[in-house]
Amino acid sequence: MCTGARGVKMLYDAFFKEVMDPEYAPQRLSDFLSAVLGAPLRVKTALPNDTTRLTDESSLLVLDIVVEFEDGRIANVEVQKIGYLFPGERSACYSADLLLRQYKRLRDERKKQFSYRDIRTVYTIVLFEHSPEEFHAYPGVYRHCFEQTSDSGLKLKIPQKFTYIALDIFKKKQHNEGDRIHDRLEAWLTFFCRDEPEMIFRLIEGYPEFTALYEDVFELCRNVEGLMEIFSKELLEMDRNTVKLMIDQMQEKIDAQEQAIQQKDAELEAVRQEKDAELEAAKQQMQCQAESFEQRIAELERKLAER
Structure with a gap:
C-alpha cells in the first residue's frame, strides 16, 4: 500500500469510516445505499449502534453502522470479512432488534399520537468479502434481495427488507466479463473490493467523482505509522x-x-x-x-x- 503496488482495503473499518462518514460526507453513503436499494435516498444521520448483538459476534464484523434516512427509514450496513454461519437467521434477529428500537423511540417521542403507520422500513444490508457456502450455489449472482410476501397475493406493509452482496462472487463475475463496470452499483463495489492499480484507474476514468474518495485515503496513508x-x-x-x-x-x-x-x-x-x-x-x-x-x-x- 505504501509503495503504490496495491490499493488499500476500503472495507477496513478505519478507511470506510474515513471516506464514508455520514457526518462528514453523507452524500457518499447516500449514493452508495441508493445504488444498493435501487431508489434515491438521503442519509440524515448515523444512529448509535446499541443493538443486542453478542460481544463475540460483534467482533467478527469488519464494519457495522446504522443510519437513518430523511424519510425515517433505517439501514444497518454490515461488512463481514468471513460470512457467518446461518446468515438469514442472524440478520432476522438484528433486523427485529432495530425495528424494536425504532418502535420504542417513536412511541416515546409521539406518545398518544403514536400509530403503527409511523413505523418505517428497516433495511439490513450485508456485504461479504468471503460469502457463506449457500451463496456459491448461485455463482453468477452477487446481489440477493429479500422481503416478506404472501402466498395468497395479499399485500401488507411488513417493514423489514434484506440485501446481501457477495463481493467474492462479484469479483469473479467481473473478472470473467473483462473487468467491466456496468453501472453505479458495480462502481461502488469495485471501489470497495478491488485494490489493483489498473482497476483503480479504470474506475476513476469511468467515474471521476471517486477521485476525491481516493484522495481522502491517500491523506490517511501519508501517516505511515x-x-x-x-x-x-x-x-x-x-x-x-x-x-x-x-x-x-x-x-x-x-x-x-x-x-x-x-x-x-x-x-x-x-x-x-x-x-x-x-x-x-x-x-x-x-x-x-x-x-x-x-x-x-x-x-x-x-x-x-x-x-
Missing part, C-alpha cells in the same frame, strides 16, 4: 474472524456427529427391540410346542394304561 497501526488491528480482527469461523464450523461438525450418533443409537435400539420381540415370540412358540408335546405324551400314557 498510523497506517501500520490500522493494518495491525485489521490483521488481528481477521485472525479472530478465522478462529471464530473454525470454532463455528467445528461445533457444527460436532453437532452433526452427535445427531448421527443419536440416530444410530435409535436404529440400534429399534433393532434390539425387534430382536427381543422375535426371541419372545420364539419362546412363546416353543412353550406352546412343549405344552402340545406334554398333552400328546399324556394321551399316549392314558391309552397304554387302558390296555
Whole structure:
C-alpha cells in the first residue's frame, strides 16, 4: 500500500469510516445505499449502534453502522470479512432488534399520537468479502434481495427488507466479463473490493467523482505509522474472524456427529427391540410346542394304561 503496488482495503473499518462518514460526507453513503436499494435516498444521520448483538459476534464484523434516512427509514450496513454461519437467521434477529428500537423511540417521542403507520422500513444490508457456502450455489449472482410476501397475493406493509452482496462472487463475475463496470452499483463495489492499480484507474476514468474518495485515503496513508497501526488491528480482527469461523464450523461438525450418533443409537435400539420381540415370540412358540408335546405324551400314557 505504501509503495503504490496495491490499493488499500476500503472495507477496513478505519478507511470506510474515513471516506464514508455520514457526518462528514453523507452524500457518499447516500449514493452508495441508493445504488444498493435501487431508489434515491438521503442519509440524515448515523444512529448509535446499541443493538443486542453478542460481544463475540460483534467482533467478527469488519464494519457495522446504522443510519437513518430523511424519510425515517433505517439501514444497518454490515461488512463481514468471513460470512457467518446461518446468515438469514442472524440478520432476522438484528433486523427485529432495530425495528424494536425504532418502535420504542417513536412511541416515546409521539406518545398518544403514536400509530403503527409511523413505523418505517428497516433495511439490513450485508456485504461479504468471503460469502457463506449457500451463496456459491448461485455463482453468477452477487446481489440477493429479500422481503416478506404472501402466498395468497395479499399485500401488507411488513417493514423489514434484506440485501446481501457477495463481493467474492462479484469479483469473479467481473473478472470473467473483462473487468467491466456496468453501472453505479458495480462502481461502488469495485471501489470497495478491488485494490489493483489498473482497476483503480479504470474506475476513476469511468467515474471521476471517486477521485476525491481516493484522495481522502491517500491523506490517511501519508501517516505511515498510523497506517501500520490500522493494518495491525485489521490483521488481528481477521485472525479472530478465522478462529471464530473454525470454532463455528467445528461445533457444527460436532453437532452433526452427535445427531448421527443419536440416530444410530435409535436404529440400534429399534433393532434390539425387534430382536427381543422375535426371541419372545420364539419362546412363546416353543412353550406352546412343549405344552402340545406334554398333552400328546399324556394321551399316549392314558391309552397304554387302558390296555
